[in-house]
Amino acid sequence: MPELPEVETSCRGIAPYLQQQTVSQLVVRERRLRWPVAAEMEAIVAGQRIEQVSRRAKYILIALQRGHLMLHLGMSGSVRIIEPTDAQSFKKHDHFDLVLSNGVILRYNDPRRFGSLHFAEQATEHRLIKGLGVEPLDGAFNAAYLHSKAKGRKVAIKIFIMNQQVVVGVGNIYASEALFMAGISPQRVAHSLGKAEFAKLVECVKIVLQQAIDAGGTTLQNFTQSDGKPGYFKQVLSVYGRAGELCLVCKKNEIKKIVQGQRATFFCSQCQK
DNA sequence: CTAAGGACCTGTCGGC
DNA sequence: TGCCGACAGGTCCTTA
Secondary structure, three states, rough: OHHHHHHHHHHHHHHHOOOEEEEEEEEEEEOOOOEEEOHHHHHHHHOOOOEEEEEEEEEEEEEEOOOOEEEEOOOOOOOEEEOOHHHOOOOOOOOEEEEEEOOOOEEEOOOOOEOOOOOOOEHHHHHHOOOHHHHHOOOOHHHHHOOOOOOOOOHHEEEEEEOOEEEEOOHHHHHHHHHHHHOOOOEEEEEHOOOHHHHHHHHHHHHHHHHHOOOOOOOOOOOOOOOOOOOOOOOOOOOOOOOOOOOOOOOOEEEEEEEEOOOEEEEEOOOOO
16 A cells, blocks of 8 residues: 555654654554564563654664664555544554553554564664665665666566665556656666666656655555544546546547556556657 | 566455 | 455565
8 A cells, every 4th residue: 555655654644643752562463464573572662762763665663762663564554643542442453552651552554464563673784674775765866876777677667666676665656657757668678778768767756756745645545644534635646547548648648557567557658658 | 696476465346 | 235356555485
C-alpha cells in the first residue's frame, strides 16, 4: 500500500506524539509479520525513551536511547495514534501497540502482514537497510549517479528505478507516473537512456514524490492517516489505473496497461518514447 | 554479477 | 446471492 510519500506522511503524523516520550510497554498480538517479531522485542523496548522519529527508504525509524525500532508498512500496513480513552477500540488486524507512559498508543494495523518490526543497535548497519540505494529526494540522486548505475543494465527502466539498491522509495504507482512525466517509455532498456533522459527522469521522480508528500500522500483504499482519520487527499494520478482512458497530455491515445516483473505498468505509447 | 520468477498474506471486485 | 479467479501500494529469496 504505502509508497514513500505515505510513509513520510505517516512518519510526520506520528512523530509529535512519540518524540521525547517514554515507552511503557510493547504489546504484540500477532508476531507473524513479514518476519516474525523477535521474542525479545518487548523486553528491549520497555522503559526506553524515544529520541526521534525519522524515515529511511520505506522504514519508519524510531530512535530509542539505545538502538532503533525499524517499522516497515509492507503493502497494507498503517499506523494510527490512539488516545488513552480509546485504547479498547480495536480493528481487525491490529497486530501490535507501542504504549507510551502517558497512555497514548501507536497502533499498527496490517491485513496482509507484509510489514515488519525489527530492532537494531544501529539501523544503518542492519542487513535490510545497509545495502539500500540513495534517497530519491537527496542531492545524491542525480543524473550522473543514475547514469553510472545503469551501465550494462538490460532491465527495463521501470524495473530499474524500482530497484531499492539503486534508489529507494519509488514504488509501482510513482514509477509509472514519473516515467510518464518524463516522456520515457517504461520498456526502454535501462542503459539505453541518454544523459538528458536520465536528468529528466531524476527530475520527474523528485517532482512526483514531492507533490505526493505535499498532498499528504496518495490516498488509496486502506491508507489511514496517522491521526486515525481516513486520508483527505486524493492525488491526481496521470496514468496509473487509467488503462483504456485517453491520455491527459495528447488527448488522443489510450493509456495502455502492460505487465513488467509481475507488476502492472501504465503508459501512453504516444507521449512516452 | 544480472535477471526472472516465486513466495509471503488478506481483502475486494468483476464475472458467471 | 454465492462462488471463483484475478488482482492489489513491497521486497526478499531462490534459481538460472
